[in-house]
Amino acid sequence: MxxxxxxxxxxxxxxxxxxxxxxxxxxxxxxxxxxxxxxxxxxxxxxxxxxxxxxxxxxxxxxxxxxxxxxxxxxxxxxxxxxxxxxxxxxxxxxxxxxxxxxxxxxxxxxxxxxxxxxxxxxxxxxxxxxxxxxxxxxxxxxxxxxxxxxxxxxxxxxxxxxxxxxxxxxxxxxxxxxxxxxxxxxxxxxxxxxxxxxxxxxxxxxxxxxxxxxxxxxxxxxxxxxxxxxxxxxxxxxxxxxxxxxxxxxxxxxxxxxxxxxxxxxxxxxxxxxxxxxxxxxxxxxxxxDLVSLFQWDEAKFLSLTEGSPIRRIGHKRWLRNIAVALGNAPQSECIVSALEQRKLSAEVDDMVIEHIDWALARQQLSLSSSRKTARVIRAVEKGLSRDA
Structure with missing residues (x-):
């Protein structure tokens, strides 16, 4: 025993x-x-x-x-x-x-x-x-x-x-x-x-x-x-x-x-x-x-595939898009970014919460664009004035 x-x-x-x-x-x-x-x-x-x-x-x-x-x-x-x-x-x-x-x-x-x-x-x-x-x-x-x-x-x-x-x-x-x-x-x-x-x-x-x-x-x-x-x-x-x-x-x-x-x-x-x-x-x-634009273009299937076994997967595709939309709104003005935001807004993978952040990002991008255009106009005006004085 x-x-x-x-x-x-x-x-x-x-x-x-x-x-x-x-x-x-x-x-x-x-x-x-x-x-x-x-x-x-x-x-x-x-x-x-x-x-x-x-x-x-x-x-x-x-x-x-x-x-x-x-x-x-x-x-x-x-x-x-x-x-x-x-x-x-x-x-x-x-x-x-x-x-x-x-x-x-x-x-x-x-x-x-x-x-x-x-x-x-x-x-x-x-x-x-x-x-x-x-x-x-x-x-x-x-x-x-x-x-x-x-x-x-x-x-x-x-x-x-x-x-x-x-x-x-x-x-x-x-x-x-x-x-x-x-x-x-x-x-x-x-x-x-x-x-x-x-x-x-x-x-x-x-x-x-x-x-x-x-x-x-x-x-x-x-x-x-x-x-x-x-x-x-x-x-x-x-x-x-x-x-x-x-x-x-x-x-x-x-x-x-x-x-x-x-x-x-x-x-x-x-x-x-x-x-x-x-x-x-x-x-x-x-x-x-x-880069932000590339990540923003991931559809849900690609997101799930590339984050398999990663802690990132726990937030899900929609919050992933939400977060990137904010970052795109903070990025320098770019027609590429505006296009990516507008295309994503029309996709079937976003809900009202994501769209809210996309709209915020688009507004930021447009504001930056307007500011850039205004600055460009001022510069052109100054350059024109300088050329007259020459």
Missing amino acids: AESLKPLTSIDAASLQQLARQLKLWGQELGFAQVGISDIDLSVEEPKLQAWLDQGYHGEMSYMANHGMMRARPHELHPGTQRVICVRMDYLPPNTMFATHLRDPNLAYISRYAGGRDYHKMMRNRLKKLGQRIDQELTELGYNKSHSRPFVDSAPILERPLAEKAGLGWTGKHSLILNQQAGSWFFLGELLIDLPLPVDIPVAEQCNTCVACIKSCPTDAIVAPYTVDARRCISYLTIELQGAIPVEFRELMGNRIYGCDDCQLVCPVNSQAPLTQESDFHTRDSLSKA
Whole structure:
């Protein structure tokens, strides 16, 4: 008869220490750049979360307010949880061409996390494998398996405070986690587990007096250090918002059609951030140096095909057109742009919401054209006057 396995409650401190060291190595073998362990006490975050919600800063993201304070209570999300294993996966692709895309208003700017493969399923599968490797070790040591559950933006959980407690970095004034070696160009994931593993020590904040991220935000979405009003954030406006983009933010969006990286671009901690080791996060050819008019001409079938497996697909074709229409309205006057807008307006793939943004863009283009013609007339008049004086 096989010997019965021992309960997890009987694991001694030395074995837990050794397991913690090993699981961090296993995590790195699975492609995580860093692994840390946090306890589950987020009570200090609850009043902060409630105050943020009370201000309405979550906008249409109703899921942020659902489930009460479960977001700050991992043990309610996964009963029995004693620790959270937090992981970091770097995503900064090579050939980012930040300046090239932002300086050319005819090109589309897409947040650098979204140019390649969607990270959710990839990271969740690897976290699951980490849990399986932990269970294999426990079984070999003669213990019962653990009860663990992986999450990657897939449940109500405050991942950034947990990552901070796990020593992955500190919370920057833009509310993202910053790591001295990796900046903020990384994804986060969590494995909730019922093991009393030793926890890691948080790192001290190192932003000091720097407010570069706050000053750089195009729409002033960082309303106070560590506080973002999502309703003003370009990432929210282009990804989360379902309906029309408020007019007051359209010009400020420039050519950003999916997300925004401005607060990360100016952060000095990001100056030495490493490139990703995952080729799946490299920017796809169809999105690299893509001009706005070409992207605007994608029909729904082409959009679905070229964004398959990409986070961009979640916004759907209509919001894709909505975002690009705004960018086209911000682009320099061009008959090519006007033609593209007018043709798209007549297509069967647009609804009233998209048409509203197309009309706005056409008005901007016409205004720019009128201004250009007026300037040209003035120049011709001056030149004519000069020729008479000659």
